Amino acid sequence: LQEEIQYYIYYESANMESVRQELDDQVRGSITIGILALILVSAVAIGLNLWVTHSVTKPVRQLAGVADQVAKGNFSVRADCSTRDEIQLLAESFNHMTEDLESLVTRIQEEQQNLKNMELKLLQAQINPHFLYNTLDTIVWLIEGGKNQEAMDMVMALSEFFRILLSKGRDFISIREEERHIRSYLEIQQFRYGDILEYEIQIDPVIYDCRILKMTLQPLVENSIYHGIKPKRGKGKILVEALRQGDRICLSVSD
Numbered sequence: 175l176q177e178e179i180q181y182y183i184y185y186e187s188a189n190m191e192s193v194r195q196e197l198d199d200q201v202r203g204s205i206t207i208g209i210l211a212l213i214l215v216s217a218v219a220i221g222l223n224l225w226v227t228h229s230v231t232k233p234v235r236q237l238a239g240v241a242d243q244v245a246k247g248n249f250s251v252r253a254d255c256s257t258r259d260e261i262q263l264l265a266e267s268f269n270h271m272t273e274d275l276e277s278l279v280t281r282i283q284e285e286q287q288n289l290k291n292m293e294l295k296l297l298q299a300q301i302n303p304h305f306l307y308n309t310l311d312t313i314v315w316l317i318e319g320g321k322n323q324e325a326m327d328m329v330m331a332l333s334e335f336f337r338i339l340l341s342k343g344r345d346f347i348s349i350r351e352e353e354r355h356i357r358s359y360l361e362i363q364q365f366r367y368g369d370i371l372e373y374e375i376q377i378d379p380v381i382y383d384c385r386i387l388k389m390t391l392q393p394l395v396e397n398s399i400y401h402g403i404k405p406k407r408g409k410g411k412i413l414v415e416a417l418r419q420g421d422r423i424c425l426s427v428s429d
Contacts, residue, residue, distance in 0.1 A: 233261040237268060249276035309362050316365075328365050334358040339389070349416060349423070350382040356391050356414055363399055370409050371399065377416040381423055394427040402429035 233254065240253045249272055253265035309332055316325035335358040338351050347355075353375060360373045395412060403410040416425045 230261070233265070237261070237265055240272075241268070244272055244275070249279060305362075308366065312362075312365055324365065328362060331358045331361040335362065345388055346385045347388050348382060349377060349384050349386050352386050352388070352391060353377050353382075353416075355389075356395055359392055359395060360412065367399070367403065370406070371403055372409065372411040373414070374411065375414045377414070378418060381416060381418050384423055386423075386425075391425060391427060398427055398429035 237253050240251050243251045252269050252272065309328065313325050313328050313332075316322070316328065334354060338347065338355040338358070357375060360371075360375075364371050364373065391414060395414065398412045403412065410429055412427065412429045414427050416423065418424075
């Protein structure tokens with residue numbers, strides 16, 4: 175009986191060891207499966223998080239980049255409106271704002287340009303009426319004094335002055351025409367202030383064909399006469415110079 179009991183215990187122990195081994199294998203398999211499942215779930219969660227973050231932050235970054243370009247003055251850029259979420263509403267609102275800004279800036283630029291053109295026209299049209307009146311009076315005095323040739327020369331100078339001044343509506347004329355305009359003006363003024371006024375015009379013929387804004391020099395010459403020569407109470411001289419220096423045309427009026 176004792177021997178049978180020992181055999182029974184031996185076989186049962188061996189059987190228990192086999193069961194324990196199977197349980198250990200099952201536990202290790204479960205742990206492995208759990209770890210793999212955890213890794214898979216973590217990878218999926220990280221991927222979803224990155225995808226969601228990218229899908230949200232990418233449109234925001236793009237919108238920020240577009241806003242930066244608009245801040246630098248580029249109003250032609252537009253934000254992408256293909257996200258179909260709140261970012262799309264924000265992008266559409268931003269695009270509407272940019273379009274309004276572009277229209278506003280364009281309108282302001284046009285108004286500024288029109289204002290500049292108007293100021294230019296006013297400046298070019300701002301001929302002292304006393305100059306014309308005094309010139310006509312001087313012509314009358316010359317005719318009455320029998321100085322018909324001088325009166326004719328003055329009429330020719332006045333005609334040349336206004337012909338170049340009108341210039342068929344052009345705003346830019348050649349330096350050659352500007353020189354004739356200034357020379358006509360100074361010839362007329364020299365008839366009136368011949369005892370105190372001398373003038374000299376030194377313009378390099380190389381730049382004759384270069385174009386210049388009409389009536390650039392005339393206001394300077396006029397100021398030289400009325401604020402430089404006349405208050406001097408003595409004979410004075412006006413020097414008009416123009417020459418090329420490198421890629422620039424340098425003009426000067428001195429008295």
